[in-house]
Amino acid sequence: MTMNKNAKLLENLEWQGVSRRTFLKYCATLASLMALPPSAGRAMAEALAQAKRPSVIWLPFQECTGCTESITRSHSPSIEGMIFDMISLDYQETLMAAAGHQAEEALHKAMQDNMGKYVLIIDGSVATGLDGAYSCIAGRTNLEALREAAQGAAAIIALGSCAAYGGIPKAKPNPTGAVAVSDIIKDKPIVNIPGCPPIPVVITGVLAHYLTFGSLPELDKLGRPKAFYGETIHDRCYRRPFYDQGKFAKSFDDEGARKGWCLFELGCKGPVTYNACASVKWNGGASWPVEAGHGCLGCSEPDFWDAGGFYKALSMPADPLKMTAGAALAGAVAGVAITVANRAKKGAAKAAHETTTLADLEK
Amino acid sequence: MNEMQFLTWVRGPGLDIALSLFVLGVLWRLIEIYSLGRKKDLSAPRHKPGASGWHTIARRSVPPEGMFKTSPVSYVGGYVFHIGLAIIIFLFIPHIKLIESLVGVSWPGLPSQVVDLVTVVTLAAMIVLLADRIMKPTKRYLSGFQDWFTWTLTFLPVLTGWLAVQHLLLPYTTMLALHILTAELLLVFIPFTKLFHAFTVFGSRWFNGAVNGHKGVPV
Structure with a gap:
């Protein structure tokens, strides 16, 4: 069985056994997730139903395939997964059957056929060290491949924290000179969908928005869709009342942990992490890290790897204090030195003191 | 960045x-x-000087007769914001966590929410005290650069901390960073400004009391 490549989205969904009603429900959910007005759900349904499958080219750079795993596994066979099937994924190394020259041909054909119209998804950071030689595919550096593929793209989705900010490859000391997609490409609309990995529905949400309105959703300062990255994990966390009451788990197996108290003291980065995990959750809404008993790592924020350690509370020093002991010594030495100087001054004054006698006064 | x-x-x-600068300076x-x-x-003490020292430490925490009526704002405001600061600094859990990681206690x-309320009251008290300092000619006349400077140094960490918690003006991350930065500025300046009274207030009271006691004027 193969689906019709030129069929409209809804036709393909119906062919896969997804009813129109289910589809409408999905669109309404998506619209409300993205904080769009109720009418947008309908508009989205209409637009998506009519939409031809857009060509999507997915290039993996310095990455771990976690982003692909996230999307292909966690939601399958949910409707998000099916929507995802409904795009024309013309090049994705992990998922495509082709390899070698065949794969390269597929890539170039997709780029030529859809010049100026395809959506380019990048996962992984771009190595710039040694002219990009740290990461090559088919004998070409990621840097070259990105520049070439970006030229014909209508929009670029930087998927995952590596593509969005440089991510783990960029962690100190960044041996490969890893950078984000937005550090290289300046003349195309780029949406960052950070996370390690990102939430699947965020990706489909952005694609749906693009198909419906022909534009990218509203982005924040870091290029993330505001609808999903507008609030912190902490503000949406179901454990938040415990934070406010001052009830904290002190270790991963204490009374507090068993009672599901706040994980702030165990290093949760929820207060400074903007993502939708707390509301959308993972694995089809089954659970999410904090619900599973582990603090948020802050994976959708830039440089989360170098932000002072996963198990240190946010209010604790990010690095060990290096200078304080020396400073204490210097302070003590300064104090003693001044004491000696003061004493010497006093002693000198005392030595120079001349006793005044009655005879002196009568002179 | x-x-x-x-x-x-x-x-x-x-x-x-x-x-480091804080520890060095202190x-x-x-x-x-x-x-x-x-x-x-060398003169014989007229009173037990030590006892007078301890007495003065306690005695000067209470307004002298008549002074409360003369400047109630200074006393009430002063008490409210000092106690407020102590509560905020030493009883807000993230702060305790910081102290624990530094000194182990x-x-x-x-x-x-309690700390939040205390913060609002503290900020209000500090603003009232500043207004009082500006409005009252005597206080204004007595105020030098350090008085305005140290007020600002103390006010900013409290304000930014509250704004961060309330998610006002700037994103939480930025405001939290500003909060920590302003608290660090405060730390740096404590040893080198009149804010050093945090360390010397009771010592100097004891000394004054002891000297006066020695001279026969226990206060």
């Missing part, structure tokens, strides 16, 4: 620098002040 890097800097190298000034000494008073904290 993005906001996360800013936050990591103030939590890392920034904190290291600030704490030790330096404490040793300097307490090693100054005084000439030995910890104690139970207060629910964050």
Whole structure:
């Protein structure tokens, strides 16, 4: 069985056994997730139903395939997964059957056929060290491949924290000179969908928005869709009342942990992490890290790897204090030195003191 | 530098620098002040000088007769904001966590809504005191650069901390970083401004009381 490549989205969904009603429900959910007005759900349904499958080219750079795993596994066979099937994924190394020259041909054909119209998804950071030689595919550096593929793209989705900010490859000391997609490409609309990995529905949400309105959703300062990255994990966390009451788990197996108290003291980065995990959750809404008993790592924020350690509370020093002991010594030495100087001054004054006698006064 | 890097800097190298300058300054000034000494008073003490010292420590925490009526704002405002600061600094759980990680001691904290309320009251008290300092000609006349400067240094960490918790003006991450930065500025300036009274207030009261007691004027 193969689906019709030129069929409209809804036709393909119906062919896969997804009813129109289910589809409408999905669109309404998506619209409300993205904080769009109720009418947008309908508009989205209409637009998506009519939409031809857009060509999507997915290039993996310095990455771990976690982003692909996230999307292909966690939601399958949910409707998000099916929507995802409904795009024309013309090049994705992990998922495509082709390899070698065949794969390269597929890539170039997709780029030529859809010049100026395809959506380019990048996962992984771009190595710039040694002219990009740290990461090559088919004998070409990621840097070259990105520049070439970006030229014909209508929009670029930087998927995952590596593509969005440089991510783990960029962690100190960044041996490969890893950078984000937005550090290289300046003349195309780029949406960052950070996370390690990102939430699947965020990706489909952005694609749906693009198909419906022909534009990218509203982005924040870091290029993330505001609808999903507008609030912190902490503000949406179901454990938040415990934070406010001052009830904290002190270790991963204490009374507090068993009672599901706040994980702030165990290093949760929820207060400074903007993502939708707390509301959308993972694995089809089954659970999410904090619900599973582990603090948020802050994976959708830039440089989360170098932000002072996963198990240190946010209010604790990010690095060990290096200078304080020396400073204490210097302070003590300064104090003693001044004491000696003061004493010497006093002693000198005392030595120079001349006793005044009655005879002196009568002179 | 993005906001996360800013936050990591103030939590890392920034904190290291600030704490180092703070510790350096505090030790330096404490040793300097307490090693100054005084000439030995050879006269026979007219009162037990030590007892008078302790008495003065307590006595000067209470307004002298009539003074409360003369300047109630200074007394009430002063008490409210000093106690408020102590509660905010020592009973807000993230702060306790910081102290614990630095010196290894910890104690139970207060629910964050209580600290939030105390913060609002503290900020209000500080603003009223500032207004009073500006409005009252005598206080204004007595105020120098340090008085305005130290007020600002103290006010900013409280304000930014509250704004961060309330998610006002700037994103939380940026505001939290600004909060830590302003607290670090405060730390750096404590040893070298009149804010050093945090360390010397009771020592100097004791000394004054003891000297006066020796002279026969226990107060």
